[in-house]
Amino acid sequence: MTEKKSVAVIGAGIFGLSLAIALRDRNYGVTVFDRSQYDANGYDPTADDVQAASADHNKIFRASYGKEIHYQRLALESRGAWVSEDEKRGSTEQDDGSNNGLFVNSGMLRIQPFDHLATLEKETLANMQRDGLRDTQFVKSDPADCERADKLGWKDKILNFHIPDSESTYEAVLDSLAGFVRCSNACAHYQKVAAGKGVKFHFGPQEGAVDYLVKVKSDIEPGKDKVTGLKTKDGVVHDADAIVVAAGSFSTQILPDLSYHLESSAGSLATFKIDESNTELWDKYSPERFPVMTWKSTPRDTSGKDTGSIYVLPRTPEGLVKIGYRGVKWTNFQPAPKDTPFTQDGQWSVPLPVEECSLLPEPALYAIKQFVSIFLPEFESTPFFSTKLCWYTDSLDNSFVIDHVPTYAEKSVFVCTGGSGHGAKFLPVLGKHAADIFENGDQSSSFMRPFWRWRPDAPRRNGLEEGPGGPRDISHN
Numbered sequence: 343m344t345e346k347k348s349v350a351v352i353g354a355g356i357f358g359l360s361l362a363i364a365l366r367d368r369n370y371g372v373t374v375f376d377r378s379q380y381d382a383n384g385y386d387p388t389a390d391d392v393q394a395a396s397a398d399h400n401k402i403f404r405a406s407y408g409k410e411i412h413y414q415r416l417a418l419e420s421r422g423a424w425v426s427e428d429e430k431r432g433s434t435e436q437d438d439g440s441n442n443g444l445f446v447n448s449g450m451l452r453i454q455p456f457d458h459l460a461t462l463e464k465e466t467l468a469n470m471q472r473d474g475l476r477d478t479q480f481v482k483s484d485p486a487d488c489e490r491a492d493k494l495g496w497k498d499k500i501l502n503f504h505i506p507d508s509e510s511t512y513e514a515v516l517d518s519l520a521g522f523v524r525c526s527n528a529c530a531h532y533q534k535v536a537a538g539k540g541v542k543f544h545f546g547p548q549e550g551a552v553d554y555l556v557k558v559k560s561d562i563e564p565g566k567d568k569v570t571g572l573k574t575k576d577g578v579v580h581d582a583d584a585i586v587v588a589a590g591s592f593s594t595q596i597l598p599d600l601s602y603h604l605e606s607s608a609g610s611l612a613t614f615k616i617d618e619s620n621t622e623l624w625d626k627y628s629p630e631r632f633p634v635m636t637w638k639s640t641p642r643d644t645s646g647k648d649t650g651s652i653y654v655l656p657r658t659p660e661g662l663v664k665i666g667y668r669g670v671k672w673t674n675f676q677p678a679p680k681d682t683p684f685t686q687d688g689q690w691s692v693p694l695p696v697e698e699c700s701l702l703p704e705p706a707l708y709a710i711k712q713f714v715s716i717f718l719p720e721f722e723s724t725p726f727f728s729t730k731l732c733w734y735t736d737s738l739d740n741s742f743v744i745d746h747v748p749t750y751a752e753k754s755v756f757v758c759t760g761g762s763g764h765g766a767k768f769l770p771v772l773g774k775h776a777a778d779i780f781e782n783g784d785q786s787s788s789f790m791r792p793f794w795r796w797r798p799d800a801p802r803r804n805g806l807e808e809g810p811g812g813p814r815d816i817s818h819n
Contacts, residue, residue, distance in 0.1 A: 347583035355396030357758045358588035359532045360773030366539045373542040377551035385526040393696045399658045401525045401766035408465040423770030441659040444528045449499050450520030450634040457510040480516040499633045548576040560751030568751040588758040591693050591733040602684035605806045606691045607671035608731040610706035615727035616661040629656040652713045667706050674817045675810035686809035693733040702729045734763045744776045744794035
Protein backbone atom coordinates (compact mmCIF):
# COMPACT_ATOMS: atom_id res chain seq x y z
CA MET A 343 0.00 0.00 0.00
CA THR A 344 1.31 3.45 -0.92
CA GLU A 345 2.12 5.75 1.98
CA LYS A 346 -0.12 8.83 2.18
CA LYS A 347 2.51 11.46 2.98
CA SER A 348 5.58 11.98 5.12
CA VAL A 349 5.35 13.45 8.62
CA ALA A 350 8.26 14.60 10.79
CA VAL A 351 7.45 14.51 14.50
CA ILE A 352 9.61 16.65 16.79
CA GLY A 353 9.64 15.04 20.23
CA ALA A 354 9.77 11.38 21.30
CA GLY A 355 7.91 11.76 24.59
CA ILE A 356 4.33 10.86 25.47
CA PHE A 357 2.67 13.03 22.82
CA GLY A 358 5.16 12.39 20.04
CA LEU A 359 5.27 8.62 20.46
CA SER A 360 1.51 8.26 20.74
CA LEU A 361 0.85 10.32 17.61
CA ALA A 362 3.69 8.71 15.64
CA ILE A 363 2.20 5.25 16.21
CA ALA A 364 -1.31 6.40 15.29
CA LEU A 365 -0.14 8.15 12.13
CA ARG A 366 1.86 5.09 11.10
CA ASP A 367 -1.25 2.97 11.65
CA ARG A 368 -2.96 5.30 9.16
CA ASN A 369 -0.18 4.59 6.66
CA TYR A 370 1.81 7.80 6.92
CA GLY A 371 5.56 7.72 6.64
CA VAL A 372 6.70 8.92 10.08
CA THR A 373 10.11 10.05 11.30
CA VAL A 374 10.63 11.17 14.91
CA PHE A 375 13.37 13.54 16.10
CA ASP A 376 14.53 14.07 19.68
CA ARG A 377 17.66 15.64 21.09
CA SER A 378 17.87 13.07 23.93
CA GLN A 379 19.64 9.80 23.24
CA TYR A 380 16.66 7.69 24.20
CA ASP A 381 17.84 4.74 22.10
CA ALA A 382 20.88 4.50 24.39
CA ASN A 383 19.46 5.53 27.77
CA GLY A 384 16.05 3.86 27.51
CA TYR A 385 14.29 6.97 28.88
CA ASP A 386 16.15 6.58 32.18
CA PRO A 387 15.16 9.68 34.19
CA THR A 388 18.59 9.76 35.83
CA ALA A 389 20.51 9.91 32.53
CA ASP A 390 22.57 13.06 31.98
CA ASP A 391 20.79 14.20 28.82
CA VAL A 392 17.22 13.52 29.98
CA GLN A 393 15.08 16.49 30.93
CA ALA A 394 11.64 15.81 29.44
CA ALA A 395 8.72 15.27 31.83
CA SER A 396 7.91 12.06 29.94
CA ALA A 397 11.08 10.42 31.27
CA ASP A 398 10.06 9.74 34.85
CA HIS A 399 9.78 6.68 37.07
CA ASN A 400 6.05 7.04 37.50
CA LYS A 401 3.09 9.33 36.82
CA ILE A 402 -0.36 9.33 38.39
CA PHE A 403 -3.19 7.64 36.56
CA ARG A 404 -6.58 9.08 37.46
CA ALA A 405 -9.97 9.56 35.89
CA SER A 406 -11.05 12.12 38.51
CA TYR A 407 -11.55 15.43 36.72
CA GLY A 408 -14.29 17.32 38.53
CA LYS A 409 -16.70 18.76 35.97
CA GLU A 410 -14.48 17.87 33.01
CA ILE A 411 -16.27 14.66 32.06
CA HIS A 412 -14.57 14.59 28.64
CA TYR A 413 -11.19 14.04 30.32
CA GLN A 414 -12.76 11.49 32.66
CA ARG A 415 -13.98 9.52 29.66
CA LEU A 416 -10.67 9.84 27.82
CA ALA A 417 -8.87 8.55 30.93
CA LEU A 418 -11.20 5.56 31.19
CA GLU A 419 -10.62 4.81 27.51
CA SER A 420 -6.90 4.99 28.18
CA ARG A 421 -7.19 2.77 31.25
CA GLY A 422 -8.68 0.03 29.12
CA ALA A 423 -5.82 0.40 26.64
CA TRP A 424 -3.17 0.21 29.39
CA VAL A 425 -4.75 -2.96 30.78
CA SER A 426 -4.95 -4.50 27.31
CA GLU A 427 -1.33 -3.64 26.54
CA ASP A 428 -0.16 -5.13 29.83
CA GLU A 429 -2.12 -8.30 29.16
CA LYS A 430 -0.35 -8.62 25.80
CA ARG A 431 2.94 -8.21 27.65
CA GLY A 432 2.02 -10.89 30.19
CA SER A 433 1.27 -8.61 33.14
CA THR A 434 -1.95 -7.71 34.93
CA GLU A 435 -2.98 -4.59 36.82
CA GLN A 436 -3.26 -6.41 40.17
CA ASP A 437 -0.58 -9.12 39.87
CA ASP A 438 2.44 -6.83 39.75
CA GLY A 439 5.01 -8.72 41.77
CA SER A 440 7.26 -8.90 38.69
CA ASN A 441 7.20 -5.10 38.29
CA ASN A 442 6.52 -5.58 34.57
CA GLY A 443 3.21 -3.75 34.46
CA LEU A 444 3.09 -0.37 32.73
CA PHE A 445 -0.13 0.45 34.60
CA VAL A 446 -0.38 -0.37 38.31
CA ASN A 447 -3.83 -0.25 39.88
CA SER A 448 -2.67 0.80 43.34
CA GLY A 449 -5.71 3.02 43.88
CA MET A 450 -5.52 6.70 44.73
CA LEU A 451 -6.52 8.35 48.01
CA ARG A 452 -7.75 11.87 47.38
CA ILE A 453 -7.25 13.54 50.73
CA GLN A 454 -9.45 16.58 51.21
CA PRO A 455 -8.31 19.95 52.62
CA PHE A 456 -10.72 19.56 55.55
CA ASP A 457 -12.80 17.02 57.42
CA HIS A 458 -15.48 17.17 54.71
CA LEU A 459 -15.67 16.86 50.93
CA ALA A 460 -14.42 19.82 48.89
CA THR A 461 -16.38 21.18 45.92
CA LEU A 462 -14.09 19.63 43.30
CA GLU A 463 -14.49 16.24 44.95
CA LYS A 464 -18.27 16.53 44.90
CA GLU A 465 -18.08 17.35 41.18
CA THR A 466 -15.90 14.30 40.56
CA LEU A 467 -18.23 11.98 42.46
CA ALA A 468 -21.22 13.38 40.57
CA ASN A 469 -19.56 12.63 37.23
CA MET A 470 -18.57 9.15 38.39
CA GLN A 471 -22.22 8.62 39.32
CA ARG A 472 -23.27 9.93 35.90
CA ASP A 473 -21.06 7.37 34.16
CA GLY A 474 -22.19 4.51 36.42
CA LEU A 475 -18.89 4.34 38.31
CA ARG A 476 -19.81 5.61 41.76
CA ASP A 477 -19.27 2.16 43.26
CA THR A 478 -15.55 2.42 42.39
CA GLN A 479 -15.20 5.39 44.77
CA PHE A 480 -15.04 4.96 48.55
CA VAL A 481 -15.69 7.96 50.80
CA LYS A 482 -13.96 7.48 54.14
CA SER A 483 -16.85 8.84 56.21
CA ASP A 484 -19.50 6.80 54.39
CA PRO A 485 -20.15 3.48 56.20
CA ALA A 486 -21.70 1.89 53.11
CA ASP A 487 -18.67 2.82 51.03
CA CYS A 488 -16.30 1.42 53.65
CA GLU A 489 -18.27 -1.81 53.86
CA ARG A 490 -18.13 -2.18 50.07
CA ALA A 491 -14.39 -1.39 50.10
CA ASP A 492 -13.87 -4.11 52.71
CA LYS A 493 -15.67 -6.71 50.59
CA LEU A 494 -13.66 -5.75 47.51
CA GLY A 495 -10.29 -5.74 49.28
CA TRP A 496 -9.67 -1.99 49.25
CA LYS A 497 -10.38 -1.00 52.86
CA ASP A 498 -6.75 -1.12 54.05
CA LYS A 499 -5.92 1.67 51.62
CA ILE A 500 -8.49 4.05 53.11
CA LEU A 501 -5.90 5.63 55.37
CA ASN A 502 -6.65 7.89 58.33
CA PHE A 503 -4.72 11.09 59.03
CA HIS A 504 -5.25 13.62 61.81
CA ILE A 505 -5.53 17.30 60.99
CA PRO A 506 -2.73 19.16 62.85
CA ASP A 507 -3.89 21.06 65.93
CA SER A 508 -7.36 19.53 65.65
CA GLU A 509 -9.28 16.55 66.96
CA SER A 510 -10.66 15.86 63.48
CA THR A 511 -9.26 13.73 60.64
CA TYR A 512 -9.04 14.56 56.98
CA GLU A 513 -11.90 13.38 54.82
CA ALA A 514 -10.67 11.23 51.94
CA VAL A 515 -11.93 9.32 48.92
CA LEU A 516 -10.27 6.16 47.68
CA ASP A 517 -10.50 5.77 43.90
CA SER A 518 -10.16 2.12 42.99
CA LEU A 519 -9.85 2.90 39.26
CA ALA A 520 -6.67 4.91 39.77
CA GLY A 521 -3.00 4.18 40.30
CA PHE A 522 0.08 5.06 38.31
CA VAL A 523 1.91 4.33 35.09
CA ARG A 524 5.59 3.48 34.91
CA CYS A 525 6.28 6.34 32.60
CA SER A 526 9.86 5.76 31.47
CA ASN A 527 9.18 2.05 30.98
CA ALA A 528 6.06 2.93 28.99
CA CYS A 529 7.93 5.35 26.72
CA ALA A 530 10.68 2.77 26.11
CA HIS A 531 8.03 0.15 25.33
CA TYR A 532 6.03 2.30 22.94
CA GLN A 533 9.19 3.54 21.22
CA LYS A 534 9.94 -0.09 20.36
CA VAL A 535 6.33 -0.58 19.25
CA ALA A 536 6.65 2.45 16.97
CA ALA A 537 9.96 1.25 15.52
CA GLY A 538 8.44 -2.16 14.92
CA LYS A 539 5.67 -0.55 12.88
CA GLY A 540 8.21 1.25 10.71
CA VAL A 541 8.51 4.62 12.44
CA LYS A 542 12.04 5.96 11.96
CA PHE A 543 13.92 7.70 14.77
CA HIS A 544 16.77 10.20 14.94
CA PHE A 545 18.11 10.67 18.48
CA GLY A 546 20.85 12.78 20.00
CA PRO A 547 22.13 16.36 20.23
CA GLN A 548 23.18 16.44 16.57
CA GLU A 549 21.01 14.25 14.34
CA GLY A 550 17.99 14.42 16.66
CA ALA A 551 18.04 18.09 17.68
CA VAL A 552 16.17 20.52 15.44
CA ASP A 553 18.02 23.64 14.31
CA TYR A 554 15.12 25.23 12.42
CA LEU A 555 12.07 24.55 10.28
CA VAL A 556 12.51 24.90 6.52
CA LYS A 557 9.97 27.32 5.05
CA VAL A 558 8.94 28.40 1.56
CA LYS A 559 6.24 30.77 0.32
CA SER A 560 3.03 28.93 -0.47
CA ASP A 561 1.67 29.07 -4.02
CA ILE A 562 -1.73 27.88 -2.81
CA GLU A 563 -2.21 30.23 0.16
CA PRO A 564 -0.55 33.54 -0.76
CA GLY A 565 0.99 35.44 2.12
CA LYS A 566 1.64 32.32 4.20
CA ASP A 567 4.71 30.15 4.63
CA LYS A 568 4.62 26.45 4.02
CA VAL A 569 6.99 24.28 6.05
CA THR A 570 8.68 21.68 3.88
CA GLY A 571 10.92 20.02 6.42
CA LEU A 572 13.46 20.66 9.14
CA LYS A 573 17.19 20.99 9.54
CA THR A 574 18.91 19.16 12.38
CA LYS A 575 21.99 20.36 14.26
CA ASP A 576 24.23 18.08 12.17
CA GLY A 577 23.35 20.15 9.10
CA VAL A 578 21.08 17.61 7.44
CA VAL A 579 17.79 18.82 5.91
CA HIS A 580 14.92 16.37 6.28
CA ASP A 581 12.04 16.93 3.87
CA ALA A 582 8.48 16.25 5.05
CA ASP A 583 4.96 16.96 3.86
CA ALA A 584 3.99 17.99 7.40
CA ILE A 585 5.78 18.81 10.64
CA VAL A 586 4.41 17.93 14.08
CA VAL A 587 5.70 19.85 17.09
CA ALA A 588 5.34 17.59 20.14
CA ALA A 589 8.34 18.81 22.09
CA GLY A 590 6.81 19.41 25.51
CA SER A 591 8.29 22.34 27.40
CA PHE A 592 10.61 23.08 24.46
CA SER A 593 7.74 23.45 21.98
CA THR A 594 7.66 27.24 22.04
CA GLN A 595 11.37 27.43 21.25
CA ILE A 596 10.88 25.28 18.16
CA LEU A 597 7.65 27.03 17.12
CA PRO A 598 7.38 30.53 18.60
CA ASP A 599 3.82 30.73 17.21
CA LEU A 600 2.91 28.79 20.36
CA SER A 601 4.20 31.56 22.63
CA TYR A 602 0.71 32.88 23.42
CA HIS A 603 -0.76 29.42 23.98
CA LEU A 604 1.84 27.76 26.19
CA GLU A 605 4.26 28.43 29.02
CA SER A 606 7.10 26.26 30.28
CA SER A 607 6.74 25.76 34.02
CA ALA A 608 8.32 23.46 36.56
CA GLY A 609 6.87 21.22 39.21
CA SER A 610 8.97 20.27 42.24
CA LEU A 611 9.93 16.62 42.83
CA ALA A 612 11.65 15.06 45.82
CA THR A 613 12.37 11.44 46.64
CA PHE A 614 13.22 9.33 49.63
CA LYS A 615 14.90 5.97 49.17
CA ILE A 616 13.94 2.89 51.17
CA ASP A 617 16.50 0.16 51.53
CA GLU A 618 15.04 -3.27 50.81
CA SER A 619 16.50 -4.51 54.09
CA ASN A 620 14.05 -2.21 55.91
CA THR A 621 11.24 -4.68 55.39
CA GLU A 622 8.68 -2.71 57.42
CA LEU A 623 8.89 0.41 55.22
CA TRP A 624 9.54 -1.61 52.05
CA ASP A 625 6.27 -3.46 52.54
CA LYS A 626 4.26 -0.49 53.82
CA TYR A 627 5.03 1.70 50.81
CA SER A 628 4.72 -1.02 48.19
CA PRO A 629 2.04 -0.57 45.48
CA GLU A 630 0.22 -3.56 46.93
CA ARG A 631 -0.27 -1.81 50.29
CA PHE A 632 0.07 1.91 49.67
CA PRO A 633 -2.07 4.02 47.31
CA VAL A 634 -1.13 7.10 45.38
CA MET A 635 -2.10 9.99 47.68
CA THR A 636 -3.02 13.52 46.67
CA TRP A 637 -3.75 16.47 48.93
CA LYS A 638 -4.72 20.08 48.46
CA SER A 639 -3.68 21.82 51.63
CA THR A 640 -5.70 24.86 50.65
CA PRO A 641 -8.62 25.08 48.24
CA ARG A 642 -8.39 26.53 44.76
CA ASP A 643 -8.41 30.31 44.70
CA THR A 644 -10.90 32.41 42.74
CA SER A 645 -8.90 32.14 39.51
CA GLY A 646 -8.96 28.34 39.71
CA LYS A 647 -5.27 27.84 40.48
CA ASP A 648 -4.13 25.14 42.88
CA THR A 649 -2.41 26.80 45.81
CA GLY A 650 -1.43 23.66 47.68
CA SER A 651 -1.54 20.61 45.41
CA ILE A 652 0.87 17.84 46.42
CA TYR A 653 1.08 14.08 45.92
CA VAL A 654 3.08 10.95 46.72
CA LEU A 655 3.36 7.64 44.89
CA PRO A 656 4.14 4.13 46.18
CA ARG A 657 7.79 3.13 46.11
CA THR A 658 9.42 2.07 42.88
CA PRO A 659 11.15 -1.31 42.45
CA GLU A 660 14.36 0.58 43.34
CA GLY A 661 12.80 1.82 46.59
CA LEU A 662 12.16 5.44 45.58
CA VAL A 663 9.18 7.23 47.12
CA LYS A 664 8.41 10.26 44.95
CA ILE A 665 6.65 13.38 46.19
CA GLY A 666 5.49 16.05 43.77
CA TYR A 667 4.47 19.63 44.48
CA ARG A 668 2.48 21.56 41.86
CA GLY A 669 0.97 24.16 44.15
CA VAL A 670 3.36 26.70 42.63
CA LYS A 671 4.40 26.15 39.02
CA TRP A 672 7.79 27.81 38.65
CA THR A 673 8.77 29.86 35.62
CA ASN A 674 12.13 30.94 34.20
CA PHE A 675 11.72 34.13 32.19
CA GLN A 676 14.46 34.91 29.71
CA PRO A 677 14.73 37.30 26.75
CA ALA A 678 12.68 35.97 23.84
CA PRO A 679 13.89 35.99 20.22
CA LYS A 680 13.17 39.27 18.45
CA ASP A 681 10.34 38.03 16.21
CA THR A 682 8.48 36.01 18.87
CA PRO A 683 4.73 36.65 18.29
CA PHE A 684 3.89 37.00 21.99
CA THR A 685 6.11 38.00 24.88
CA GLN A 686 5.69 39.56 28.30
CA ASP A 687 8.03 42.54 28.59
CA GLY A 688 10.10 40.98 25.81
CA GLN A 689 10.52 37.72 27.75
CA TRP A 690 9.14 34.20 27.85
CA SER A 691 9.56 31.24 30.18
CA VAL A 692 11.88 28.42 29.10
CA PRO A 693 13.27 25.42 31.00
CA LEU A 694 16.40 25.89 33.05
CA PRO A 695 19.48 23.99 31.84
CA VAL A 696 19.35 20.43 33.13
CA GLU A 697 22.38 20.99 35.39
CA GLU A 698 20.47 23.74 37.22
CA CYS A 699 17.36 21.70 37.95
CA SER A 700 18.43 19.78 41.05
CA LEU A 701 17.66 22.52 43.60
CA LEU A 702 14.10 23.31 44.68
CA PRO A 703 12.86 26.77 45.65
CA GLU A 704 12.34 27.26 49.38
CA PRO A 705 8.49 27.42 49.23
CA ALA A 706 8.46 24.02 47.52
CA LEU A 707 10.73 22.49 50.14
CA TYR A 708 8.52 23.93 52.88
CA ALA A 709 5.34 22.52 51.31
CA ILE A 710 6.85 19.07 50.78
CA LYS A 711 8.21 18.93 54.35
CA GLN A 712 4.82 19.97 55.71
CA PHE A 713 3.21 17.17 53.71
CA VAL A 714 5.79 14.67 54.93
CA SER A 715 5.25 15.61 58.57
CA ILE A 716 1.53 14.87 58.30
CA PHE A 717 1.32 11.96 55.86
CA LEU A 718 4.77 10.31 55.80
CA PRO A 719 5.96 10.69 59.41
CA GLU A 720 8.61 7.94 59.11
CA PHE A 721 10.55 10.24 56.77
CA GLU A 722 10.25 13.48 58.73
CA SER A 723 13.90 13.42 59.81
CA THR A 724 15.21 11.74 56.67
CA PRO A 725 17.15 13.79 54.08
CA PHE A 726 15.86 13.67 50.54
CA PHE A 727 17.54 11.16 48.25
CA SER A 728 17.03 13.52 45.29
CA THR A 729 15.30 16.76 44.33
CA LYS A 730 14.46 17.94 40.83
CA LEU A 731 12.54 20.56 38.89
CA CYS A 732 10.38 18.80 36.28
CA TRP A 733 9.47 21.06 33.34
CA TYR A 734 5.92 20.84 32.03
CA THR A 735 4.04 22.71 29.32
CA ASP A 736 1.09 24.65 30.71
CA SER A 737 -1.67 25.76 28.37
CA LEU A 738 -4.09 28.64 28.83
CA ASP A 739 -6.72 26.40 30.40
CA ASN A 740 -4.98 23.06 31.20
CA SER A 741 -6.34 21.51 27.98
CA PHE A 742 -3.91 20.27 25.35
CA VAL A 743 -3.23 22.10 22.08
CA ILE A 744 -3.65 19.61 19.23
CA ASP A 745 -4.42 21.16 15.87
CA HIS A 746 -3.05 22.51 12.61
CA VAL A 747 -1.43 25.91 13.04
CA PRO A 748 -3.51 28.31 10.93
CA THR A 749 -0.66 30.76 10.32
CA TYR A 750 1.08 28.15 8.14
CA ALA A 751 -0.13 27.13 4.70
CA GLU A 752 -1.41 23.82 3.42
CA LYS A 753 -1.69 22.23 6.86
CA SER A 754 2.07 21.88 6.90
CA VAL A 755 2.44 22.46 10.68
CA PHE A 756 0.56 20.53 13.36
CA VAL A 757 1.03 20.86 17.11
CA CYS A 758 0.47 18.15 19.70
CA THR A 759 1.55 19.52 23.05
CA GLY A 760 0.43 21.43 26.15
CA GLY A 761 0.24 18.47 28.54
CA SER A 762 -0.14 20.80 31.55
CA GLY A 763 1.14 18.11 33.89
CA HIS A 764 -1.59 15.54 33.20
CA GLY A 765 -0.85 14.06 29.77
CA ALA A 766 1.15 10.91 30.55
CA LYS A 767 -1.85 8.76 31.47
CA PHE A 768 -3.22 9.13 27.94
CA LEU A 769 -0.23 7.66 26.07
CA PRO A 770 -2.05 4.59 24.62
CA VAL A 771 -4.97 6.57 23.15
CA LEU A 772 -4.01 10.23 22.79
CA GLY A 773 -2.40 9.65 19.41
CA LYS A 774 -5.53 8.06 17.94
CA HIS A 775 -7.55 11.17 18.76
CA ALA A 776 -4.75 13.47 17.59
CA ALA A 777 -4.28 11.56 14.32
CA ASP A 778 -7.98 11.83 13.57
CA ILE A 779 -7.77 15.61 14.13
CA PHE A 780 -4.62 15.74 11.95
CA GLU A 781 -6.43 14.00 9.13
CA ASN A 782 -9.94 15.41 9.44
CA GLY A 783 -9.79 18.75 11.26
CA ASP A 784 -13.25 19.99 12.17
CA GLN A 785 -14.75 16.79 10.72
CA SER A 786 -12.83 14.73 13.27
CA SER A 787 -14.86 12.14 15.15
CA SER A 788 -12.82 12.70 18.35
CA PHE A 789 -14.94 14.02 21.20
CA MET A 790 -11.83 15.95 22.32
CA ARG A 791 -11.73 18.09 19.18
CA PRO A 792 -13.54 21.13 20.70
CA PHE A 793 -11.21 21.19 23.70
CA TRP A 794 -7.89 20.78 21.87
CA ARG A 795 -8.33 23.15 18.97
CA TRP A 796 -6.10 26.16 18.29
CA ARG A 797 -7.64 28.88 20.45
CA PRO A 798 -6.09 32.32 19.86
CA ASP A 799 -9.01 34.14 21.50
CA ALA A 800 -8.81 32.28 24.82
CA PRO A 801 -7.76 34.53 27.72
CA ARG A 802 -4.36 33.90 29.27
CA ARG A 803 -5.18 32.24 32.57
CA ASN A 804 -3.90 29.26 34.54
CA GLY A 805 -1.02 31.44 35.78
CA LEU A 806 0.14 32.39 32.26
CA GLU A 807 -1.06 35.93 32.87
CA GLU A 808 1.58 36.63 35.53
CA GLY A 809 4.68 37.21 33.43
CA PRO A 810 8.27 37.91 34.53
CA GLY A 811 9.21 39.17 37.96
CA GLY A 812 6.29 37.50 39.71
CA PRO A 813 6.43 35.15 42.70
CA ARG A 814 6.76 32.07 40.44
CA ASP A 815 9.68 33.42 38.39
CA ILE A 816 12.92 31.83 39.61
CA SER A 817 15.14 33.40 36.92
CA HIS A 818 16.36 36.00 39.43
CA ASN A 819 17.19 33.46 42.17
